[in-house]
Amino acid sequence: MDARVGFHVSIAGAIANSIDNAKKIGCSAFQIFSRNPRGWSAKPLDEKDAIAFRDKLAASGINSNSVLVHMPYLPNLAGPNGELYKKSTETLIQEVQRCSLLGIRYLVIHLGSHRGEGILNGITQVANACSMAIDEAGAGTTTVQILLENSAGGKDSVGSKFEEIGLILDKLNSSRFGICLDTCHAFASGHDIRSKDGVDSMLEEFDNKIGLDKLEAVHLNDSKYPFKSNRDRHEHIGLGEIGINGFAAILSNYSTSKVPLIMETPIDARRGDGDNLRVVLHLLAGDRYMKG
Ligand code: ZN
Numbered sequence: 001m002d003a004r005v006g007f008h009v010s011i012a013g014a015i016a017n018s019i020d021n022a023k024k025i026g027c028s029a030f031q032i033f034s035r036n037p038r039g040w041s042a043k044p045l046d047e048k049d050a051i052a053f054r055d056k057l058a059a060s061g062i063n064s065n066s067v068l069v070h071m072p073y074l075p076n077l078a079g080p081n082g083e084l085y086k087k088s089t090e091t092l093i094q095e096v097q098r099c100s101l102l103g104i105r106y107l108v109i110h111l112g113s114h115r116g117e118g119i120l121n122g123i124t125q126v127a128n129a130c131s132m133a134i135d136e137a138g139a140g141t142t143t144v145q146i147l148l149e150n151s152a153g154g155k156d157s158v159g160s161k162f163e164e165i166g167l168i169l170d171k172l173n174s175s176r177f178g179i180c181l182d183t184c185h186a187f188a189s190g191h192d193i194r195s196k197d198g199v200d201s202m203l204e205e206f207d208n209k210i211g212l213d214k215l216e217a218v219h220l221n222d223s224k225y226p227f228k229s230n231r232d233r234h235e236h237i238g239l240g241e242i243g244i245n246g247f248a249a250i251l252s253n254y255s256t257s258k259v260p261l262i263m264e265t266p267i268d269a270r271r272g273d274g275d276n277l278r279v280v281l282h283l284l285a286g287d288r289y290m291k292g
């Protein structure tokens with residue numbers, strides 16, 4: 001199968017506009033927020049908007065298995081029981097339902113913060129929220145898969161270590177769950193993927209602690225901050241601390257290049273999306289020493 005590559009794109013104006021935005025920059029995969037990511041409330045998805053999205057996607061040449069929805073930012077699925085946890089779980093249920101209405105396969109979630117309650121508590125809370133969401137989202141939503149995203153680490157964060165994610169998946173024990181591996185977060189949390197050896201050893205650890213069969217998507221981002229910084233700041237592909245050799249290794253590996261590759265890279269005077277896409281396509285073609 002040809003590589004599936006793209007970006008997080010905007011839904012401004014109407015959710016179906018995201019498909020035009022993706023096609024315009026040459027995406028064969030893309031990610032969206034299904035609604036404003038910075039608020040709690042979202043008005044229900046209009047049936048007409050959902051149909052418009054599904055029809056346009058079907059005509060676009062982009063497979064619905066190559067489309068991701070990213071959860072909004074406010075929910076904290078690892079937090080202690082209480083109002084915030086309840087709202088977080090409800091948001092997760094709604095997002096599963098929205099993916100289903102849109103005919104989108106993948107929902108990417110952040111695992112959040114245990115807020116001082118301890119890592120095992122955080123792991124239990126995430127697993128409970130996830131299984132509740134699948135139970136309560138309804139029978140019509142069975143084609144939606146929830147992808148747990150590894151985090152950059154730092155105070156109270158859950159999911160920066162592969163064993164933590166592995167424990168959550170073990171508890172869930174269901175094909176409704178998989179992993180979205182963010183390369184910037186992996187590097188920030190202590191995987192030195194600046195070389196082929198480093199990439200190989202990260203994937204070996206991933207396979208031991210989670211299972212490579214669980215890898216369903218990659219967030220392809222370079223890192224603005226150094227190795228093990230625990231800081232989550234994305235950089236253009238090859239221009240950050242991971243660098244071009246790291247991405248050459250990631251993109252020449254079968255496990256990491258066969259899944260949807262989504263960039264969440266900046267747009268600035270140095271580069272736009274088209275430039276990052278060109279770099280990635282060169283690397284996928286095995287062309288390490290590209291010009292320009
Ligand atoms: Zn994310």
Ligand code: MN
Nearest residue numbers: 149182219264
């Ligand atoms: Mn990400």
Ligand code: MN
Nearest residue numbers: 184185232233
């Ligand atoms: Mn990030």
